[in-house]
Amino acid sequence: MQVNRLFEMVYMLIEKKKVTAREFADYFEVSMRTIYRDVEVLSAAGIPIYTEKGKSGGICLLSNYVIQKSVLSENDQINVLSSLQGMKALNVPEVEPVLRKLAVLFEKNNADWIDVDFSNWGSGLEEQEKFNHLKNAILKYQRIRFDYYSSYGEATTRTIEPLKLLFKGQAWYLYGFCLSKAEDRFFKVSRIRNLEVLAEYFVRETPPQVDFELFKRIPQEFLLVLKIEASMAFRVYDEFDQQAIEKQADDSFIVSVRLPEDGWIEGYLLSYGDAVEVMEPLWLREQIRKKLVNSLKKYV
Template sequence: MQISRLFEIVYILLDKRTTTAKELAEHFEVSTRTIFRDIDALSSAGIPVYSRQGKGGGLSLLDNFVLNKSLLSEHEQNEILIALQSLTATEYPDIKIVLSKLSSMFNKDKSNWIEVDFSPWGSNISEKEKFNTLKSAIINSWIITFEYYNSSGVKSSRIVEPAKLTFKDKSWYLQGFCLTIKKYRTFKINRIIGIQVTGDNFIQKFTDELSIDIKEEPSMLIDIQLKISSEGAYRVYDEFDERDVVGCEDGSFMIATSIPKGDWLYHYILSFGTAIEVIEPESLRNIILVKLETMINNIKPKS
């Protein structure tokens, strides 16, 4: 039984007042027996659908029936519409149709007051296709293969039973059972390339190992202390945990945190330009100095 079809039947009855089982069957391309099962389901849910025989008869709702007054409070209506608006970000099939019809039934013309888009600014078509491929693989229980770069930039080939997509801290993650290493793993989606659907199905398994706590594959953490001037203030609370940040009287910030080691870290620190100072460890300072010397040599005029 399709929930969206039940909502649409109610929508049609509210809009047309009277219709027949035959008309509904033709509209949905199902049998009249299926329509009558749907009507029974609606009646069991407390929606007063009744049938009249003879000329001008058919299926109708009781006069003055309003869905929002019969089943859902004002708060519940808003919660449903907000949830559906959020779900449109995943481009879930037919969700916009259901949202439009529910908005009409709830008599809420301003259901588009919120828009959710998880894609980064400037996302290209290939990135959106990647998301849709993963979504379809999860829904249809398809095994997938791809190349993956971990936080240290090391590439590996993976065969994965995808379980769910998770959005956390400005990033999308794929969680699933990695057949390559026989363990549950979390993969950052923007590090996944070359996704292929194998065509092989698997049986979805539910496990506590797929928790909301995002833990990527192990990488070495180092303790660092940074000082960021007021020029870089706009990035501080976007990119660091507030518990690791201490504001200074001159408008700068002291940051003490643990962070994965790797080339990405050096480039990240350099992205702050003159607004950042590495306090500790000294080894990190030395690596940054070497990187800066290389950059200077790369941009020196050719003699």
């Protein structure tokens, strides 16, 4: 990630005094254009960085430059370290060395006080590699190609200019520009298969803030009202916001929540067995009834 690369560049320059753009590019596995863009970012941030031309040229810092930890307050230092601790959950290998160096600089004990794991139970190495390939493609501005399965099991091959990974609603999504549809799209990472990082590069600005309204367009939302028995209290409190839950006199729950109209919802509700009743909408109640009737026919 760029912030880690910028910190590492400054530390390398403090240690080595001069580093060529090619050396930086090879070390970070990025293009020289990216390195020069990083130099501009550091310069704009007030770091006294400059370039020397010629055979013995390179990227340098003013000889008397040191990182002043006093620029950040005590709380700022703690927040920076805490943020990097959280980023370790994304399995970004560059975070750990930066975290150690900043902990030394700030004279703070690098205590692992938080652990976050976004992976699914039982997810294997293949899923972790997929995430790393997506991350690298985003950082290096490389196009990707993959087979994508909709909620109805329909497969299409997509070529994407990946821009961001987002975590929303207990799932990872890839946000990027779809060349097939010629527009920005979200793709659920768990439905991506046969991912291939292409040797094709693109130039596109990464939006500082993603328009989450796109989630509402794909697909449309509806109001779901459920009655769930008390025996499923652990799932109710795990899977729904407190504001959506209304506990009844018999200890059952009425849950009202807006969800995207997607094929996964039927399987999700059936996972509750006979402990759930769909109150609204009526069309979904009827779909669940038909599925249960068809399922029963296989056992009688």
